[in-house]
Amino acid sequence: MTYVVTGATGPFGRLAIESLLRRGVPAGEIRGTGRQIEKAADLGVEIRRADYEDAGALREAFAGASRLLFVSGSEPGRRQAQHANVVAAAVDAGVELVAYTSILNAATSTMDLAEDHRATEKLLTDSGLRPVFLRNGFYYEVYTAQLPAYLEHGVAGAAGDGPIGAAARADLADAAAAVLTGEPDKGVYELAAEVFTLAGLTELVTEVSGKPVGYTPLTGEQYREVLTGAGLPGHVADFVVGIDLGIAGGNLATSGDDLAKLIGRPPVTLREALAQ
Ligand SMILES: NC(=O)c1ccc[n+]([C@@H]2O[C@H](COP(=O)([O-])OP(=O)(O)OC[C@H]3O[C@@H](n4cnc5c(N)ncnc54)[C@H](OP(=O)(O)O)[C@@H]3O)[C@@H](O)[C@H]2O)c1
Structure with a gap:
């Protein structure tokens, strides 16, 4: 393999x-x-350079692959073309299974962020490959990285009471490895450890830190002003506000225990992640 x-x-x-x-796959098979x-040099496995823009490099990098974990790119606007190159190279290599890191509710989500994922899921479905969609919730880290700011200024956002399906990035990556090494029983996994709101997050931050932290619900326009006032370029602020409005619209709602089942243990909770 x-x-x-x-x-x-x-x-x-x-x-x-x-x-x-950790699951026992020999380093020589990864x-x-x-x-x-160079960022992955210490992993102890072979690492090949392959830009998603470079169809030839992808073909060479995937040669002989049995199973592929296709981690979505990070450049919105370029991703659909890049992902088409990845899918073509996977077809060329004749991989038997492709696990793709998508987003919660990709098929129906109205978030801008979901568009590339929906298009990629369709490409994979139409490719003749055997795809498994890992519809990942948000990483807790998106929020825990902001702890210092929460403690100083409180929590603010335009997500309203929208549910945020999320999990520790490490648990989502563990689920991906479980799918890659196992016999997945489904083609679509909606993956989250828990669902919280910004108000709930604020309560937990207060509880875990022992410092009273406030929550300021904002409209999209108000949030944009806060973000640009803090120095964010307009297009980045629009992107961030768009995510919150998408959350307010229920696009990250989820239920079920796909994540716990895949990793075979209770996933890390938001409280644990904040405490860490
Ligand atoms: N669920 C969430 O909350 C959440 C949050 C952020 C991102 N994501 C998605 O999940 C993915 C993985 O998460 P992460 O935390 O590891 O993201 P990340 O820190 O942004 O890392 C992105 C990875 O994708 C690679 N990549 C990006 N563009 C590429 C290209 N054109 N060609 C080849 N490789 C490319 C990067 O390679 P180099 O570093 O070598 O350039 C890097 O390895 C992200 O790319 C994004 O699609 C999800």
Whole structure:
């Protein structure tokens, strides 16, 4: 078997490779790909340079692959063309299974962020390959990275009472490795450890830190003003506001225990992640 993991130079791909190794896959059967390959040099597996823009490099990098973990790219606007190159190279390599990191509710989500994922899921479905869609919730890390700001300024956002399906990135990567090494019983997994709101997040931050933290619900316009006032370029602020409005619209709602079942243990909770 040869397991190929794209995005091995990023945190998710790294965690997935570490999980493959923990699951007993020999290092010699794992290959990672990325652009800045020096970032993955310490993983102890072969790493090949392959930009999603470079169809030839992808074909070479995937040669001989049995199973592919296709980690979605990080450049909205370029991703659909890039992902088409990845799918074509996977077809060329004749991989028997492709696990793709998608987004919760990709088929129906109205979030801008979901468009590339929906298009990629369709490409994979139409490709003749055997795809497994790992519809990942948001990483807790998206929020825990903001803890210092929460403690100083409180929590603010335009997500209203929208449910945020989320999980620790490491648990989502572990689930990806479980699918890659196992016999997946489904083609679509909706993956989250728990669902919280910004108000709930604020309560937990208060509880865990012991410091009273406030929550300021904002309209999209108000949130945009806060973000641009803090120095964010307009287009980035629009992107961030769009995510919150998408959450307010219920696009990250989810239920079920796909994640716990795949990883075979209770996933890390938001409280634990904040405490860490
Ligand atoms: N669920 C969530 O909350 C959430 C949050 C953020 C992102 N995501 C998605 O999940 C993916 C993995 O998460 P992450 O935390 O590891 O993201 P990340 O830190 O942005 O890393 C992205 C990875 O994708 C690779 N990549 C990006 N563009 C590429 C290209 N054109 N060609 C080849 N490789 C490319 C990067 O390679 P190099 O570093 O070598 O350039 C890196 O390995 C992201 O790419 C994004 O699609 C999900």
